[in-house]
Amino acid sequence: MTTTTTGDIEKAAGVLRAGGLVALPTETVYGLGADAGNPAAVARVFAAKGRPPSHPLILHVSGADRLAGWAADVPGTARLLAERFWPGPLTLVLRRGARVPLAATGGLETVAVRVPAHPVALALLTEFGGAVAAPSANRFGSVSPTTADDVRAELGGAVDFVLDGGPCTVGVESTIVDVTGDTPSILRPGGVTREDLEAVLGRPVAEGTASRIRVPGQHPSHYAPNARVVLVEPENLLAEARAAQEQGHQVGVFLPPSLADAPVKAHAVVAVPEPDDDYARRLYGFLRELDRRGCDLILVSLPAEAGLGAAIANRLRRAAGPRTSA
Incomplete structure (x- = not known):
């Protein structure tokens, strides 16, 4: 059961507009969100997590119709996958649009984008109106949070506002698929399976283990507990x-x-x-x-x-x- 109200959504959107950090629930894990178009706010995300600046962030938008300016182009494969899996635990790697600061992409000319399937996250994105850059709301490399209490215990005062949307229903991060080339490639397995992707596309999907595109979750040590x-x-x-x-x-x-x-x-x-x-x-x-x-x-x-x-x-x-x- 969530404890989030309309007033909470409005307050969280105001925090984002002011350059603050908001922890928001998604169906995968809780994210640490900032205004994706505000380089100073994005820098706060990296500082709060202790995240290396070379590690890109995932941008969250309220729908595929909100990609203008954030992605330079959306190829047919991306449109097909978005139509089937958005909102949902699928992240698409696209060419970076002009609105995306390089600080959010780790200096890359690609950008990772998804539409989360959580009513609280979607309500916030709709109220805010822009894109929210949101990696998992934990210290870099540690176990991802799947409840609001996990976020509070780990990040505490580094977060300006926490939206409590209840426990995450998927529990592992989104699948990341690079659709910038001729053949779609999975850069990180996640909540949408390879079998699901291949069923929709009607062809094999590559595993991008040798890809030069950096995405979240590729560090050798990640998702690690203290033990x-x-x-x-x-x-x-x-x-x-x-x-x-x-x-x-x-x-x-x-x-x-x-x-x-x-x-x-x-x-x-x-x-x-x-x-x-x-x-x-x-x-x-x-x-x-x-x-x-x-x-x-x-x-x-x-x-x-x-x-x-x-x-x-x-x-x-x-x-x-x-x-x-x-």
């Missing part, structure tokens, strides 16, 4: 947990359905569902829960990478990535 995350093959999970616990670690375990009835020697255990909507929606909550329970090590097995399993596995790999400086 160290280690990837373990399912058949080794119980033995690795027991050994780490005996070595003095406070071990947290993501227990897959295949091991649901197995005895686990660990400090804390979360039973994860099959790699579907429920797992994606609860993923970041599981990581935050094991942090709250005092774990210093989290052992997890990757799910099968079909459907939403691809996005879940992507997030877990990056959560387990090397934690070097940006």
Whole structure:
């Protein structure tokens, strides 16, 4: 249940117009929003998150009819995908329009844009009238927030206003697709699956692992809790947990359905569902829960990478990535 009122929407739009920062709910995760056309406001987003300035932001608009000036052109493939998946968890990489400051794109001549499928976000975008640049509302590299309380706990006073739209329903970030070339390419898996995209387009969609276009979520360490995350093959999970616990670690375990009835020697255990909507929606909550329970090590097995399993596995790999400086 949301606690957002019409007055809250009007206040949040006023904060954006004044160059302030607003945390807003989307169906994927909570975003830290600023007026996309205001370079000073955009700079505040980077400062609040501790985000490297070379990492582009995603622009949010209220509809595909609001792309004028933000995107230089919208090719047919982009129009087809937007018609099917907007509002929704799909971000399209387009040529940068004249209204987009380079500060919001990390210096690139491309821009990432989407229309969120959350009534509070859409109400704010409609009231505001422009584009809102909004990465996830957390410190750079850490677990993305899926509730307003997550935002308040992590960013506190760095946010001028928090819109509470209730828990996010998708729970992992949007799929990012580059549509600037001849072949659409997934730069980040997310809430729209590869299978969904290919069904609409009627042709294969590439995986842009070698793309030179920078987009959010490509840093080696991302979505990371305080505890160290280690990837373990399912058949080794119980033995690795027991050994780490005996070595003095406070071990947290993501227990897959295949091991649901197995005895686990660990400090804390979360039973994860099959790699579907429920797992994606609860993923970041599981990581935050094991942090709250005092774990210093989290052992997890990757799910099968079909459907939403691809996005879940992507997030877990990056959560387990090397934690070097940006």
